[in-house]
Amino acid sequence: MIRWEHLGTATVPDGGGELGLMRRGQEFSIMAPGGIELMNSRLSGSEEALAKLAIERVGAEGHVLVGGYGMGFTLRAALAALGPKSQVTVAELVPEVIDWARGPMAELTAGGLDDPRTTVALGDVGELIRARAGAYDAILLDVDNGPEGLSRPANDRIYNGAGLAAAKAALRPGGVLAVWSSAPSAAFTKRLRGAGFAVEELSVRASIHKRGGRHTIWMASQRS
Template identity: 70%
Template sequence: MIPWEHLDTAVVPDGGGELRLMRRGAEYSIMAGAIELMNSRLSGSEEALATLVCARVGPAARLLIGGYGMGFTLRAALAALGPQASLVVAELVPKVVDWARGPMAHLSAGGLEDPRVSVVLGDVSRAIAAGAKAYDAILLDVDNGPEGLSRKENDRLYSREGLAAARRALSPGGVLAVWSSGPSEAFTRRLKSAGFDVEVVPVRAGGGKRGARHVIWLAVSP
């Protein structure tokens, strides 16, 4: 068995702890304490977050992606959208972007350099609050979902106030898509009470029938 190698540590802003970048052979993992936030072998549900949304918006859509991770959602969105699309990636931890351009550059496959892409360093909630009807879709892959939080400040994204802000930032018919490591009936009810039409889609971490069961909420703003 090849042992895990600790490549680097990143400090999460505002007292959010640390992230560790780990490597075992060709496999990469980003850890928050004992919690694995993402693994390079299991990209299916992150890709599904993009493909499910892009099937519902036009090829020239304006997307906001909250949380870069390992870039799988961004790559899938770029592949599905046309040359007139625009994508903003909001990443809280600057070192995550450094890792994407350094030891994990092969995973990003040039996505960060695509002319359709802008990278904003900071909390995605600020990008959501920045403009009314600014996006056709908002994709949130932050922490481990609405009930899997390792950073308390992320609570506000999934609160009633956070969901109201997302509705204001979406164009009519726009989609708020939320990735989660597991289901939450409470969050489904919260989305509906915020005025969204909601579909809950189960997905596999490895794509197809492989890997853990994850959940994506597709919430459409009327």
């Protein structure tokens, strides 16, 4: 049996503890404090769906903001779905995650970080959202394990009422806020509607093989 190998550790700002990068053969895992797995390279289906479903709704040309690089699956899916004149800004809070993407996980990255349509912004995605009114056709949030602030309490600012109002203001007319979560949340659905979004709550397979566990994706669009 192949054992897990620890490849690196990164500190999450604002009291988020440490992330650990692990590898077992060709499988990678990023772990949060307490041994909680945040992501695994074998489970990319829902991260890809986050991008595909949003871009289906807004069209293939435009500016997409991806909050949280992770293992790059959402970025890769967005680039595959978008046209040559589009832009993708990836906001990543932890610089080491990008280092891992260019280093041991380069095969997963598949050149997405070097695509001319891609810009990497190191920092809090919430700050980018608040600073750019009317800038994005889609905002894709795969931050933490969903809207509960598991690894970093400050992430609650992205998903609370003020954060959702800022996201709505940052979208262009007809834009979509897409949010990934490891589990459903009726409270978050209610919060999205309270912020003035029309909401679809979707259950999607975690694996690209269309079996096994499910994750939740919200598609929140501006009301017509």
